[in-house]
Amino acid sequence: MWYIWDLSILLSALSLVIMLLLTARRLLQERRDRATAEQRRQVLTALIAFTENRDREALKAVVLAVPAGVAIDAGFEFIALLRGEERDDVLVAFNECGLPARVARQLQKGNVAARIHAAEMLAALGSDDASASLLLALAQDRSREVRIAAAIALCDLGSLPLLGTALDFIGVAGQRSRRLIELFRRFPRSRFNELAVHASRADAPPFIRAAAIDALAHAGGFGFADFFAGLAGDASPEVAAAALRALGLTGHAQAPAILTRAMENDDWDVRAASAESAGRLGLPELAAPLSALMDDDVWIVRYAAANALRSFGQPGERLLRQIASAEVSRRQRTASLILAEGPAA
Amino acid sequence: MIADWSHEVVLAATILSWFIIGAGLAQTTIYLLQLVFAGYALSKRPPVARSALLWQRYGDVAPPIALLVPAYNEALNVVESVHSMLALEYPNFEVVVVNDGSKDDTLQRLIDAFKLVKFHRPYEEALAHQPIRGLYSSPMTERLFVVDKENGGKADAQNAGINVCRAPLFCVIDGDSILEPDALMRAAQPFIDDPERTIAVGGTIRIANGSRIEAGRVREIHLPRRLLPLFQVVEYLRAFLMARLAWSSINTLMLVSGAFGMFRRAEAVAVGGFTKGSMGEDLDIVIKLHRYMRDKKRKYRIQFIPEPVCWTEAPETLSVLARQRSRWQRGTLECFFRYRSMLFNPRYGRVGFLGFGHILVVDVLGPVTEVLGYILIPAFWLLGILSAEYLLAFTALIFTYGVCVSVCSLILEEAELQRFPRARDLAVLTAAAVIENFGYRQLNNFWRVKGWWQFLRGNQGWGEMTRTGLGGAGKK
Numbered sequence: 140m141w142y143i144w145d146l147s148i149l150l151s152a153l154s155l156v157i158m159l160l161l162t163a164r165r166l167l168q169e170r171r172d173r174a175t176a177e178q179r180r181q182v183l184t185a186l187i188a189f190t191e192n193r194d195r196e197a198l199k200a201v202v203l204a205v206p207a208g209v210a211i212d213a214g215f216e217f218i219a220l221l222r223g224e225e226r227d228d229v230l231v232a233f234n235e236c237g238l239p240a241r242v243a244r245q246l247q248k249g250n251v252a253a254r255i256h257a258a259e260m261l262a263a264l265g266s267d268d269a270s271a272s273l274l275l276a277l278a279q280d281r282s283r284e285v286r287i288a289a290a291i292a293l294c295d296l297g298s299l300p301l302l303g304t305a306l307d308f309i310g311v312a313g314q315r316s317r318r319l320i321e322l323f324r325r326f327p328r329s330r331f332n333e334l335a336v337h338a339s340r341a342d343a344p345p346f347i348r349a350a351a352i353d354a355l356a357h358a359g360g361f362g363f364a365d366f367f368a369g370l371a372g373d374a375s376p377e378v379a380a381a382a383l384r385a386l387g388l389t390g391h392a393q394a395p396a397i398l399t400r401a402m403e404n405d406d407w408d409v410r411a412a413s414a415e416s417a418g419r420l421g422l423p424e425l426a427a428p429l430s431a432l433m434d435d436d437v438w439i440v441r442y443a444a445a446n447a448l449r450s451f452g453q454p455g456e457r458l459l460r461q462i463a464s465a466e467v468s469r470r471q472r473t474a475s476l477i478l479a480e481g482p483a484a
Numbered sequence: 485m486i487a488d489w490s491h492e493v494v495l496a497a498t499i500l501s502w503f504i505i506g507a508g509l510a511q512t513t514i515y516l517l518q519l520v521f522a523g524y525a526l527s528k529r530p531p532v533a534r535s536a537l538l539w540q541r542y543g544d545v546a547p548p549i550a551l552l553v554p555a556y557n558e559a560l561n562v563v564e565s566v567h568s569m570l571a572l573e574y575p576n577f578e579v580v581v582v583n584d585g586s587k588d589d590t591l592q593r594l595i596d597a598f599k600l601v602k603f604h605r606p607y608e609e610a611l612a613h614q615p616i617r618g619l620y621s622s623p624m625t626e627r628l629f630v631v632d633k634e635n636g637g638k639a640d641a642q643n644a645g646i647n648v649c650r651a652p653l654f655c656v657i658d659g660d661s662i663l664e665p666d667a668l669m670r671a672a673q674p675f676i677d678d679p680e681r682t683i684a685v686g687g688t689i690r691i692a693n694g695s696r697i698e699a700g701r702v703r704e705i706h707l708p709r710r711l712l713p714l715f716q717v718v719e720y721l722r723a724f725l726m727a728r729l730a731w732s733s734i735n736t737l738m739l740v741s742g743a744f745g746m747f748r749r750a751e752a753v754a755v756g757g758f759t760k761g762s763m764g765e766d767l768d769i770v771i772k773l774h775r776y777m778r779d780k781k782r783k784y785r786i787q788f789i790p791e792p793v794c795w796t797e798a799p800e801t802l803s804v805l806a807r808q809r810s811r812w813q814r815g816t817l818e819c820f821f822r823y824r825s826m827l828f829n830p831r832y833g834r835v836g837f838l839g840f841g842h843i844l845v846v847d848v849l850g851p852v853t854e855v856l857g858y859i860l861i862p863a864f865w866l867l868g869i870l871s872a873e874y875l876l877a878f879t880a881l882i883f884t885y886g887v888c889v890s891v892c893s894l895i896l897e898e899a900e901l902q903r904f905p906r907a908r909d910l911a912v913l914t915a916a917a918v919i920e921n922f923g924y925r926q927l928n929n930f931w932r933v934k935g936w937w938q939f940l941r942g943n944q945g946w947g948e949m950t951r952t953g954l955g956g957a958g959k960k
Contacts, residue, residue, distance in 0.1 A: 140877040143509070147884035154891040158914045161898045165907040216536070250530045256537060284677065288541075317545040317676040324544070346680060438608035476606035482621065483602035 178205040182213040189232070190225055198232045207241040214238065215260045230264060239266035246276050246289075254280065255288040262292035270298035277305065283313035287322070294325045302333040306347070314344050323354035331359050335366055338378075349381035356385030364389040371397045376406035383409065387416025394420055399428045402444075407437040414440060418447025426451065426458055433462065433470040441469065445477035497869045501861060505874065507853040508881035510845050515889045519896070521730035526900040531791040535573060535666030538673075546672050547679070548576040549746070550649030554641035555581055555659040559588040563597040565659055568700025570627055574668040578627050581659075582645045585614070585635025594630050598622040605629070607650075611643040611757040619648065638742070639758035639765040646749060646757055655746040662692065662702055662795040663744065670792035671746045674785065681785045683751045683773055686732075686740035687792035688724045690903070691717050693800065702795050707909050712805060713798040715920040718913060720798075722893040725790055725901075732788035736839045738774070740786065742766030744794035751776065751784075764815020771823050774835045790901060806931045813935025814943070816847045851932035854882065858926060883921050890917035 185201035188194070202210045210233075218229055233239065242264060246257035258276060261269040273296070276289040286309050293299040306314060313319075326334055337343055338351035352370065355363045368391050370382035383401050386394055394416075401413035414432055417425040425447075432444035448455040456478075463474040532538055551569055555562050562581070569579045583591045594600055600620035614636035622628045633644050642656055653675060657663060667687060674682045693708035708714045731737045740747075742765060755772040758765045770786060777784040799805040820843050826832045827840040861878045864870040894913055897903065904910060 140505075140873040143505075143877040144880040144884075147880035147888065151884045151888040151891070154888045154895065155914070155918075157895055158891050158898070158910070161895060162907050162910045162914070165898065165902075165910055169907060219540075251528070252530045252532050255541075256532075259537075259541070315678055315680050317547070317679050318542075320545045438610070442606060442608075473606075476604075479604040480606055481604060483604060 175206075175209055178209045179213045181205060182210050183217060186214070186217045186229065189229065190221070193228060195228070195232045195235075198229075199236055202232070202236045202238070207238060210236070211238050211242055211245075211260065215263060218263055230266075233264060234266050239264045239269060243268060243272040246272050246285075251282045251285060254282065254285040258285065258288035258292045262295040265296060270296050274298070274300070277308045283310055283316070284318075286310070287313055287316055287318045291318070291322050291325060294322055294327075297327065302330070302337055306337070306343075311344070314347050317350075319347060320350045320353065323350050324357065326354060326358075328358065331355060331363075334359075335363065339366075339370065341374075345375040345377035348375070348378045352378065352381040352385050356381075356388045361389045364391040367391070368393055368397055371401060376404070376409050379404070379406075380408045380412035383412040383416050387412075387419035390420055395422050395424045398425060402428050402432050407435070407440050410435060410437070410440045411443040414443035414447045418443070418450040421451050423451075423454065426455065430458060430462060430470065433473045434468070441473045442477070445473045449477055494869050497860075497864045500856075501864060501870055501874050501878075504853050504857040504861065505877050505881065507845065507849055508857065508878065511850055512881050512885045512889075514842060514845060515726070515885070518726050518730035519889065519892045521733050522726045522896055525729050525733035526725075526790070526896060529789075531901060532670075535669065538666060538669045539573060539575075542669060542673065542676050543575050545676055546575050546669065547653055547675055548578075548651035549574065549668055549672065550645070550651040550654040550749075551577055551579045551668070552642055552645035552649065552654050552656050553579065553581045553659050554584055554638050554645065554656075555586065555590050556584045556635070556638070556641070557586045557588045557590060558659040559586070559590045559593050561660055562590050563593050564700045565662070566594065566598070566628065568662060569657075570625055571665065571700075572663060572668050573665045574672070576651075577668060578629060578649065578651065580629045580631060580645045580649050582631045582633060582641040584633060584637070584641035591630070591632050595620065598624055598628055598630075600628075600630055603629070605648065607648045609647055610753045611647055613640045613644040613647070613760075616644060616648075637760060639760045639762055642765070643757040643760070646752060649749070652749055653746055654749055654752070655744070656742060657794060658743045658796065660797065661689075661743050662697065662700060664702070664793045664795070667744070667792040667794060668746075670789065671744075674787045674789065675746070675748070678785060681783050682787060683748045683777065683784050684740050684770065684786045685746045686728060686737065686786075686788045687744045687746075687794060688790050689720060689741050689743050689794050689796050691720060691798040692795035693798050695795070697795075705903065705905055707904070707912055708798070708800075710800055711916075712802070712924075713800055714912070714916045715924045716798040716805075718890050718894070718917045718920055721897055722890055724788070725896050726889070726893045728788040729790060729896075731839070731842070732786070734834065734838070735785055736834050736842075737786045737788050738770055738835075738839045738843065739767045740770050740788070741794075743796055744792070747773075762815065762818065763811055764819050767815060767819045768822070771819055771826070774832065774839070775823065775826060778832050778835065793903070802927075806927075806934070809928060809931040810935035810938055813847070813851070813932040814939045816843065817936065817939045820844070820848055847932075851929045852936060854929045855933050857882070858929075882925070886921035886925060887918050890920065893917075 181201055182205055185198050189198040214233055218226055221229060239261065242257050242260045246254055246261060249257060258273060261273055270293060273289045273293045277286050277293060280286050290299060290305050290309060299305055323334060334351045334355050338348045367382045367385040367389060371379055371386060373379045373382060386397065398413045398417050401409055404410055410432065414429060417429055429444045429448050433441050435441045445459065448459055459474045459478055462470055463478055465471050566579060566581060581594065600622050603619050603621035605619050614634040616631055616633045618632045620630040631644055631648055646654060655668065671685050671687050674685050691708060691713055692702055693713040694706045695702050696704035696706065707717065728737060745766065751773055755776045759768045762768045773786060799808055826836045827844065829836040857878050861875055865872065865875045891914060894917055898910060
């Protein structure tokens, strides 16, 4: 049993020595932090001065005089506040100081958090080599979060490879991330067809397809209405619900028929989505199916249907009052609740 | 005859000692493994330092969250707490304060401060709870709802909040805790990165005693000036940074703290919400979630992430701390025995083997064997029944490994998170990590054994939690 004792002494002593070293490191770091804060202040002061006098050489002198990490950090925060010519001028100065190259190294060699941040900074700095570094990260980085960040940065730079290729690089596990919604929302209009192709791929994860539909609905407009109408009957409830919500945004000649059909779908999310879209479109022919939907087994669907009727304006309110004053039923109770919603009288 | 008898005594003492030392060895091995897993998890996913970056990155895709705040006799702090919650940095959230039949003027203070008016909000009665007397909204902010209900306990109030809220995610916090401004954004990250599988996320609870608090925010982090809360700082670091992070890394996290946990509403409703009257309602709901998801054969993740921080006040007196620890022990035992069919049940995979196995070794057997060890091992040695080897082995398991585990938790904190602002704090905490093993640990185990005894006797009382208040005012 001696080994239990010996090992415990060894491990405890080791842990105390490591902690001692970390405390010493922290003492040094405290001094370094004070210096860094001062250097950061210098960079920010120089940047503010630059926006007034455009003296690029003076800015470069300050940037080169401080550690690159400090300049990058302060610079990235500052350029987020700038737009137009002013921003372009600062970026030129940063490029001339070689900051993007430094960020590119961080994209390769930092930890996960640093690599994600580097991808974002490269998109903001927009140097000539940024796309190459980001493409490399998209293709080879071992963290899917970094690959997604690289894809978003590439999209901002207009250098994202074909969507299918990018998603392959991101990998199946990464295709569950809500960050892809961000990627799709940043997609250039000229490449919307790629989103549409992906949204209609039955073998793609439903989450991704739904995100693509959502992005198209918000930015693509009526041009994709037929496409959404086609997907409203998709076998995947997630995709069908997204297509129905999209139809609520764009409208479609066949919308009443499609939405009425969807209100009978087995999946409650699809029924709720169709009610929501019906409310958005406010078409009188949808009033009857919506009032029928207020008998649904699922509360969320009943609430969505009643809310949709309420958003019809006065005709909807009239119908709700009529239902609320009828004999007691699930529909009647839902109507009463929705009519009472709001500050108490 | 006498020789035979003494031989049997020695044999019995040796077996008992082996059992005690074996249990200690198992516990220590678990801790050391946890350290390895936690270290690996932290190195694999280093924290994002600046919250502004998070907002930029996740602001547009962050899902709506309802912050559920059960409040019982919180008149003293409730207004300040709600103000600080409303000022959280998150794009889409609502604060649902549930006044659980407070006997003081908690509700009136809220009505006065936020000019609350009665409000009708349709909601589904998906979970059972005590009747709601009224819902209130504020013309000053769309984000605030107050539910006034009859008293039913914390779990009951949380269930009422779950019913009333509309967001797909809800976050439970204690009314007297303080969330860091970016805590919601950080806790929501797993729901953004893996929205289909993530069903619950826990964050870190830290001790605010001694820190400077203004307007419901922790402005300056300081260590507690008193010894008892200082030991609890080390204890919390060990519990969160080591244990939860380690279990989370292998998807076996059994506890998301009731003081700060985020859940997907659909699954929480599917398991029946929080169990009313439970002493450990936070442990209970996580076990129910594991059971439900495994029964349904659905892929899921229950995660702990260390960066989102919720500050809480630690008990400063022995009597209050004793009540708290005994209650926690009863809560753990209650859940362990309620869901005992999951223990070592292959149907529940690593949750049944590792999660429940850990509860068995560390929480169910741990305190009893350790207290037995304090009494029996030195006694056996003094009587000459056992050799010094046994005594040394037991001493090593309790004291020296204890020091090692506590200091290693501090190492994890300093190597990856660095939340303590000064080098002096690290030195103080290192000293506390050593000293707590000589006295505080033993006291703690005594309280836990007391909790065992109360559990066996069916004592269900919560006991009075006297606090001085994070703002410095006294309250009960």
